[in-house]
Amino acid sequence: MRLYGHHPSAWQRPSTTADQAFDPDVFLGFAQTCERGLFDAVFLADTHLTVYSGADVSPASMFEPLTLLSYLAARTERIGLIGTLSASFHDPYNAARSLASLDLLSRGRAGVNLVTSQSDAEARTHGIPALPGHDERYGRAAEFADVLLRLWDSYPRSAVRMDKDQGQFFDLDAFRPVDHDGEWFRVEGTNNIPQSPQGRPLLVQAGASSQGRDLAARYAEAIYGIGSTVEDAREYYDDIKARAVAFGRRPEDITVLPGVVTVIADTEAEARDRKRWLDSLKALPRQLEVLGGYIGMDCSALALDDPMPELPPLEDFAGPQGRYVMMQTLSKDDDGRQVSVGTMLERISAGGGHFTCVGTPSTVADELVRWFRAGAADGFNVNASTLPEGIEQFVDLVVPELKDRGVFRTAYDSTTIRGHFAQRLPAASVAS
Structure with a gap:
C-alpha cells in the first residue's frame, strides 16, 4: 500500500496533494476500501531513509508501519494488518512485544513482513558503517525469526489464571521462557505481552535468493513471490513449496502471493493509454x-x-x-x-518487474484466474498503479468478476488474519 499508487509517477497526477502525505486518514481510506473488498490484509512496506532512490520517487510510507497499523486497527474490523520490520536493525525482544501488542489490540489481525534490508545508507542511520554480507544478513534473520516465534509462544493466554479465591493472577507453570544463546542474539526470559486470539502474528517474508527462499520455507506462513510471467511464477511457487516440505512442513503451510500491478479501465485501449500517460511523466x-x-x-x-x-x-x-x-x-x-x-x-515502468496487468475488469480477472489455476499463485499482492481510484476499481469491478468465477470469498469467515490465510499454528503454539 503506497501513498499515491505503485506506479512511480502516480504522485505527479493533477489530483494528488502534498497534504495527503501527512494524513493517516488517507491510509485509513485505503484500508477500509480493501476491507469492503474482503481482502485478506493490507501491507505496508518500509524504508529507514527519507529519500530512497531519487527526488522524483514518492516514499512507500510516510509513517512507521506498526504505529500506523495501530491507528488502522482501531478503525477497521476484519482486515489483516501487515507491517514491514528489518531483522538487520531490530532487537527480537522489542520486535516481539511490539508486534504482539498490535496483534492483541487488533484482536488477532497482525502480521509482519520480515526483511533483511538492502542499503548501506539505512545501516548508517543505525550507527552501522555498512550492512553485513548477504549470507550474514540471512543468518541473522533466521536466528531472529526463530527467537521471535519462541517469544510469541512464551506467554500463552492460559498463563492469566486470575484465581481470586487463591489470590493467584498468573499460572507460572504455563509460561514457556526462552533461553537462547546464539551467534547474533542472547535472549533470556518471557515476552510480556500475552497471545492474541490467533495465538501469534502471521509471519510473512519475501525472498528470491536461495537463502531467502530457505528462510521463507522454514519460518514464513506467507511469502510475497516473484514472477514477471506465469512460467517464472510457477517455477518459484513449486520451489518454495518443495523447500517447505524439506523443512518438515506441508505445502499448504505457506501461502505464495506474487505481486501484481494493475491498470484498469473500461476498455483495453483506454487502459493502455492510461499506462502510457503515467509512463510519460518520467x-x-x-x-x-x-x-x-x-x-x-x-x-x-x-x-x-x-x-x-x-x-x-x-x-x-x-x-x-x-x-x-x-x-x-x-x-x-x-x-x-x-x-x-x-x-x-x-x-x-509500472511495477519494477512485477507482473503488470493492464486491461478491463474482466480481462484482469481472467489473467489472475489463469495464474491461480496454473499453479503459480495461492493469491496475489495487489498493487494498484494509482490510489485511491486504482484500488476502488479493483474492489468495485474486479472483485465481483472473481466472485462470479468462484475463486473469491463472498464474506469473511474468520476474524483473524491467520484465519483469512487459512494458516494453523503448530500444536505446541496453540493459544488456550
Missing part, C-alpha cells in the same frame, strides 16, 4: 537511471531502439536478487532474443 534519462539501478549497469548512453545488454548470472549480481531475476526474464522475448531498451522500459 523523463527518459531518469527511466534509464532506474533501469541501471535494477541491473547494476550504467544505462545512460542507451537509446530506445538499442537491444538490452546481456545480463550477468544471478550469482554475479550484488544487488536485490528478487528484482534482478525479473529483469533477466523481462529483458528477453519469447524466442530468447534481447528486447529493445524501449520495450524493457515499458515492461518495468
